[in-house]
Amino acid sequence: MLIEIDFRDKRPLYEQISDRLKRLIEQGVIGKDELLPSVRALSMELSINPNTIQKAYGVLDRDGYSYSVAGKGSFAADVSALLPARREAFYHELDEVLKRAPALGIGVADVTEHVRGVMKKGEQYDTDH
Amino acid sequence: MLIEIDFRDKRPLYEQISDRLKRLIEQGVIGKDELLPSVRALSMELSINPNTIQKAYGVLDRDGYSYSVAGKGSFAADVSALLPARREAFYHELDEVLKRAPALGIGVADVTEHVRGVMKKGEQYDTDH
Amino acid sequence: MLIEIDFRDKRPLYEQISDRLKRLIEQGVIGKDELLPSVRALSMELSINPNTIQKAYGVLDRDGYSYSVAGKGSFAADVSALLPARREAFYHELDEVLKRAPALGIGVADVTEHVRGVMKKGEQYDTDH
Amino acid sequence: MLIEIDFRDKRPLYEQISDRLKRLIEQGVIGKDELLPSVRALSMELSINPNTIQKAYGVLDRDGYSYSVAGKGSFAADVSALLPARREAFYHELDEVLKRAPALGIGVADVTEHVRGVMKKGEQYDTDH
DNA sequence: GTGGTCTAGACCACA
C-alpha cells in the first residue's frame, strides 16, 4: 500500500524501495522502533523477488534508517541523529539546481516567489503528497 | 580544457560529457553554429574511446543541443527554442528538492534566505549571458 | 519471426530494427507492458551484434515506445499517449508526398481515388485494432 | 537564390542540392535545354566545395535530369520521359505513408478530406512557392 | 579531415 513500484522508473527496484521507505521513516509515517513489513510479506505484496527486498533493507540498515534483529525483523531507527546530514544534503542539491537558473534568465525573485508558492501550499497539509 | 571527467562520478562517461557540453551551450560558452571539438579530438584529449564520445554527441543531437553533419563536424544548435522546456525542467527539479524540506523542519523562510544568499553572489560575477 | 532484415535497405540495421518494433507496438501486435525479445535473443535470432540491437532498443526507449529495466528486460510502453504526435507526423509526411503531385500532373481526384482504392482494401481485412 | 542549404538537414549536401535542382527541372522552373549554373558559380554562391557541387551534378546526369557537354556546361534534360517512373514513385511513397493510417485510427474519409484541403490550396497558385 | 555504423568481446549491477 505504502510502497508503489514504477517499472518505467530507471532506478533499480531495490533503490526505489529503499528510497520510499527512507521517506516514510523520515516523515514519521513509520515511527521510531516500529517494525517494518517483513521481507517475505513485502516480497509477496509487490510481487518482487525477496532478494531484491533484502537488498533494499540492507541499504536502510547501512544508511542508519533501520536496525535489524535476527529472528525478529527490521525496525525503524531514530533518524533524528541523521537530520544535520540530511539537511546538508538538501541544501547541496538545492544549490546544484539553482546553479542553472542564471543561464535560463531566472532571477532571485523568480525563484523565491516560486518557492513561496509551492511550500506555502505544502505547509498546510504537510504530509508530502 | 572545458570538459573534465570525474571517474568517481557514478554517472556513465558519455552522460558526463553530454551534460557538460549541454551546459556550455546553454550558457553560450559555445555559441550558436559554433563548431564543437571533433569526436576524435575530444577522444584523444580525454583519453576516452571515440565510441563513447560519439554516444555523447548523439545525445546532444537528439536533445536538440547540436546538429552534426557527416564530413563537416558537430555544431551548437540554437537553444533559444529549448528555453521554455528547460525552464519547466528547472522548476520541476526544484520542486522535487523542495518536497523534502518539510520533513527536515526546513521552512519557507529558511529556503528563501538560502536562495537569496546563493544567487545574489552569483549575480554579481555573472558572466554567463 | 516478426523482424526481418533487408540488407539491401540503405538504412542502418539499428534503424530497421527500431522502426519495425515501433510499428509492432503501434499496431498492438506487441501489447502494452509486454516483454520484448531480449537483446541477446534478438541478436542471435538475427545474427546481428548485440550492440546494434542495444542501439535499436535505446531508440525505442527514448522515443517512448518501450521502457527497459536492467535485469528484467524491455517492455512495450503505453503508446496511446503518443497518438496525437504520431497523427501529426502522419499528416506531415503525407503533405510532403502530396507536394510533388502538381508537378506530376496528378490532381486531387487522382489522389483521392487512389487513396480510396488502397485504404478500402485494408479496412476489410483490418486486424490491427 | 533558388537553392538553399540547410545544414541541420541530415541529408548530405550533394543530395540536398541535386534534389532541389531536380525539383526545379521537374517544375519547369529550369526549362528543357536551359543551362544550369556552372559548378564554379554555384560553389561560390553557396560557399560549398566544388567537388560537392560536381557530385550533385553527376547525380542529375545519372538520373536523366540533365546532360553535360564538355566545355559548355550542364543542361536541363527533357524530363517528360521520366514522368511515368516519377508518377509510379509518387504512388509508391503515398502507399507507404497510407499504410500507417489504420493503426492511428485514421480512416479513408479523414485522408481524402485532408488531401482535398491541402491540394485545393496548391492548385490555385500551383508553382510550389 | 569529419560523423556514423558495426562487430567483437569484456565487464558491471541488477533480478
Added chain:
DNA sequence: GTGGTCTAGACCACA
C-alpha cells in the same frame, strides 16, 4: 538470466 557501458578497431560515405 537481463539491460547498459565501454574499449578496440574496422569500414563507410561525405567534404
